[in-house]
Amino acid sequence: MPCQVRTDLALEARESAEEASGDLRGVSVDEYDLEESDIHVTKVVIESANGATALGKPVGTYITLEAPAMTEPDEDYHKEISEEIARQLWALLPDMTKEQSILVVGLGNRDVTADSLGPRVTDNLLITRQVMKEFGAAAYDREKMHLVSAVVPGVMAATGMETAEIIRGVTSQTKPDAVVVIDALAARSTRRLNRTIQITNTGIHPGSGVGNHRSAITAQSIDVPTVIAIGIPTVVDAQTIVNDAIGRWHGGEQTGDVETPELIPELANFYVTGKDVDEIVKRLSYTISEGLNRTFERFSAEA
Amino acid sequence: MPCQVRTDLALEARESAEEASGDLRGVSVDEYDLEESDIHVTKVVIESANGATALGKPVGTYITLEAPAMTEPDEDYHKEISEEIARQLWALLPDMTKEQSILVVGLGNRDVTADSLGPRVTDNLLITRQVMKEFGAAAYDREKMHLVSAVVPGVMAATGMETAEIIRGVTSQTKPDAVVVIDALAARSTRRLNRTIQITNTGIHPGSGVGNHRSAITAQSIDVPTVIAIGIPTVVDAQTIVNDAIGRWHGGEQTGDVETPELIPELANFYVTGKDVDEIVKRLSYTISEGLNRTFERFSAEA
Amino acid sequence: MPCQVRTDLALEARESAEEASGDLRGVSVDEYDLEESDIHVTKVVIESANGATALGKPVGTYITLEAPAMTEPDEDYHKEISEEIARQLWALLPDMTKEQSILVVGLGNRDVTADSLGPRVTDNLLITRQVMKEFGAAAYDREKMHLVSAVVPGVMAATGMETAEIIRGVTSQTKPDAVVVIDALAARSTRRLNRTIQITNTGIHPGSGVGNHRSAITAQSIDVPTVIAIGIPTVVDAQTIVNDAIGRWHGGEQTGDVETPELIPELANFYVTGKDVDEIVKRLSYTISEGLNRTFERFSAEA
């Protein structure tokens, strides 16, 4: 039985699927802790259609960084997280020892705190495409930079357009080698909120994100060879919280098979978020920006 | 038995108390619909210590405007709401046919969408105190204005000070005749979110508001004769949602006597809010601003 | 001799050209005051290459609304301006008695007050394209709406892309019938700042706007049949202020033929703006939004 509860995290989808059926053929999992830091890395690879059905997610690689202290204002710790983001991106992006053109897309709504992760990440990015195009690599006296551009497409209520339409338009003009999409995610459990970063090479799919995009943002849909999505869960669906509570109330663990969607139908338009979401999103958006800046400036260092 | 569930709305506290015990001595209620509009007015007066204990709210007057279409972008409708706010304030404020000095306080956190109602209301206020003090009433060629000032004190995490300390400081210097405090509230039920405006002459009490103030903002605590609070519920405590769901699951209505606080203790730091909270807060803050502007400019019109 | 001083206003370019040479063949001018209001309308039509050279602006129609009280917070007055904007747009846009798809582009930088006019106008637009596409005209129970969409492309320093690239990308996907571009302009004289609205069917040209776009946004460059630009001057180039002052110091009027560009070369990176630019831009962006909303909802009313 495919997982019933909405989550954007492959990690949680795997847990639910395992509880529900135990059939995890076509899903491989690798876990490890980073030495000398408190970061737990899980790599879920969905290898087949069976795995995709079991987890309700497309075939691809899902890397999760979990760090319990991610919500704390510890600069050194966030630097370690940024470095790990860069390491993981370096592996998923096209050959970074050669000059690449990369478009970063900040999804979400700047005016809704829990949904502002994407736009905020772009605020701190080092944008280089316009300089590289005008002056070439000579513009930067240190090592060579990649061509980094960024766009904040806005939400459909404000634009009247599908986010995918806008991105496809931009990529059709600027032909980047890769797109990195940043979005706030929905988790299944409050325990993972703001403590987890998911990096995947499958892009964004309908129903993902705090804002619930209707159309996919994938290599195919926007016609770009590589589409990476980076997300942090900042909300839980209100219905999910209730499901969990009723599951526990009935003596069980979070089983995922309690069906209560008819109980409070109006909950569909609500979500649960933390009281300190503003501080968290401000800090984590900076951590991701630094991870991206580090990724894009590492040109000759690894060449 | 006093009401168990956190709500800033006297209306909801009365419903809970009625269900729980039926003892509502010391609480009077008056309800009516405004002619030619869809606004339902409820006036709860807590008249005695017994009533205050039953509802878990201080003695005073609590006026609630309920308007199902309050979330819709209908300008004429919002104008009617603004007019009703002005009528109610006119009655609660000191004699508005004489010149009064009134300080509006925008509580909450501008960076958290659901908590930004107070700061946003002050953005659209017509501020007149500085002009009246410099040029006197001659400054305004139409009717005479009251002396309106405003302050956005910020939240304790950003200031290091209790909000009440800052307000008391400001009132000690400027000696207003009345203070009007605006704040985003927590409701018990999602059904009342963004559809209800509460106006009370009891000020703000610890535990009120989205941000949970620690000290009271009342006539006594800030040493001003009249303190009016205007609030709109924009969030529901996450624990409350779960309580309601379990109550319904057990076949009952929202009874308030199901005790589940141990189920998901981490929910204490989370709240539930609507997906369109940004649009709602933007619109309702404007409606309240207009209500206040209308109140303060009605000087000679009613004299 | 073509005009030397930078201005985005055809009105000012015409004045300079007249002073400089008097040769205004190929330029027609029509002026009138609106009845019962204080709005002065000037329509400059550049009809030929000679006119274009004389004024340093492309062939096309430039309508200017001047209203000395535009900086005042008078709601009724702003309503009149909005109505006049709608009347003028109605004439320049494609046949508005038939359903049209229109993309509004908010140029400029939201983080720079004097350059935030475009993004702010989009904040108050009634966006309908997504609703019309999903539900059709039945979505609106009043009169039929046009399909309105909007985009805020951001500035090159933040995106790494030419604004024109982004817009061309969006229009290539959504194929609007017309594009309306909003931008903050540079005037030649502080006397016209914030008191003038220019509407033109020639689009945006390199060097226009507060932010100095490098590539044109025209019917040709973004491949859309109709491109209207609406602008309000919010800044004056610092060098222009100095030129004017020296011109006056020498006993003359603003002659435009005093050449002083070498005096303070570093002024090239500075501009002059009003101390109350935040209030002004907030108010005028709302006035333009209302003008646009009025234009797009007038569907069957005129049919």
Add this chain to the structure above:
Amino acid sequence: MPCQVRTDLALEARESAEEASGDLRGVSVDEYDLEESDIHVTKVVIESANGATALGKPVGTYITLEAPAMTEPDEDYHKEISEEIARQLWALLPDMTKEQSILVVGLGNRDVTADSLGPRVTDNLLITRQVMKEFGAAAYDREKMHLVSAVVPGVMAATGMETAEIIRGVTSQTKPDAVVVIDALAARSTRRLNRTIQITNTGIHPGSGVGNHRSAITAQSIDVPTVIAIGIPTVVDAQTIVNDAIGRWHGGEQTGDVETPELIPELANFYVTGKDVDEIVKRLSYTISEGLNRTFERFSAEA
């Protein structure tokens, strides 16, 4: 003759005074470059009434850090500037080896880019007063912290109150040992814009700052023993630019004795600012925040 041209920088006032009369009795000046960095420090001490009259500034100490690369995004360089700010503040503040309570005041208008320095500095401050008051020094496991609080009073047009009234109110309640006021300043020359930090123990005086406060913020006016002001010039008065230009046009240097105030009287309401003021203010506000955070956390380190 006292200096005629408006500048908030004692450095510039001294230059003007020297040119005008050469009488600089009562003013001592000490200049030096920081080793291994590109920061030039000037310490102007106005020691007597004669000096105060000559420079048009009150008696006190004015320290200026000039750093030509201050506008560049070089993190290491900004760290050096932050460290120098901390060193200078350490000397001007009350005995920092003992626990002190310090209120930081962010003057200015967050909605006007060039005037947003003060509010932005408070955004990145580590606020500790509320934690220290609740848990005491045990709250911080590293070294002991001072009690840091912050307030953003807003501008008179938005509050109806003098900034000094609000601050005096806050200090009357919280009794800090010292107040540090942050404000955007007006310089005389565009050459010093965004490249200069002034630190003074004389507070803020009428006419200072981008927003032109009407009443002073000094030890006396707000009844706090120590009032330090930190400012960065982000604007030049439009009239000043013109004066300079005419001065140069006449073959001279910036003499300050050309009188042209009647030429363009409307310039009084305008100022000159840089096109990249948003990036600059964002970066420099962070540099000052870091300087302050460093100052306040150095408790036991120096004890």
